Amino acid sequence: MGGEMAPAADFKTVTNWMIDNRMNPVGLPHSEKTCKDLNTHVLHKSDGEKLVPPPDISCNYVRQKSAIGYDYMTASAVFLYRDGCQCDSRWAMGCPWEVDQQPSYATFGFAAMDKKEINTGMGAKLNYVCWYWSDPVHPESGYDMGIERGRYEYHNVA
Numbered sequence: 001m002g003g004e005m006a007p008a009a010d011f012k013t014v015t016n017w018m019i020d021n022r023m024n025p026v027g028l029p030h031s032e033k034t035c036k037d038l039n040t041h042v043l044h045k046s047d048g049e050k051l052v053p054p055p056d057i058s059c060n061y062v063r064q065k066s067a068i069g070y071d072y073m074t075a076s077a078v079f080l081y082r083d084g085c086q087c088d089s090r091w092a093m094g095c096p097w098e099v100d101q102q103p104s105y106a107t108f109g110f111a112a113m114d115k116k117e118i119n120t121g122m123g124a125k126l127n128y129v130c131w132y133w134s135d136p137v138h139p140e141s142g143y144d145m146g147i148e149r150g151r152y153e154y155h156n157v158a
Contacts, residue, residue, distance in 0.1 A: 027109045027142030030134055034143035035059040035085035038108060038132070041147065042096055056090035062131065084110060084133040092120055095130035109144045111135035 028034055038059050062084060069078040089095050095115045097105045105113050110132040118126045135141050 023140045025140045025142065027144045029142050030061060030083045030085065031143075032061040034145065035061045035087075037143070037145060038085055038087070038097075041103060041108075057087050057096055059085045059087040062086040064131075064133070080136060082112075082133045082136045084131060087130045087132070088126055089128040089130055090124070090126060092122060092124075092127055095128050097132065103147060105132045107144070107147055108132070109134075109142055111138075111141070 036059065039057060042057050064080070064082050066080045067077045068080045070076075071078050087095065094117075095113070097103060097108070098113065099106065112133040112135075114131040114133070116129045118124070118128060120127055
């Protein structure tokens with residue numbers, strides 16, 4: 001630049017580019033607190049006069065760091081890092097908050113879900129283990145604590 005100021009139009013271009021590409025945080029970072037809040041969103045229902053008990057779900061905060069490859073340029077491993085909630089489901093119907101349910105895991109700000117079937121028999125101590133994961137590409141997206149749908153609600157069976 002030789003000691004000269006850039007033209008004002010360049011400053012405007014850079015300022016507009018920074019505004020267009022800013023990262024706005026959405027929600028809270030995943031934590032034990034957010035996973036305990038997720039527990040409160042299990043839907044209940046009534047079967048006429050009889051209330052059907054909610055599925056027994058317990059959620060805890062987890063992190064995953066997995067080697068997914070090798071970068072030969074830096075001679076180092078490439079890792080996938082994501083965090084979220086692991087929920088133990090004692091519900092024979094599977095995992096709550098699946099993508100076809102309302103509310104779904106996406107409603108709360110999760111990007112993916114994994115599930116492992118343990119035992120689907122009645123009376124089993126554990127039926128499914130469910131993982132709800134953050135989006136590793138967009139770390140600014142967090143857990144949405146503002147969801148009221150499903151919080152201790154009772155739904156009539158149609």
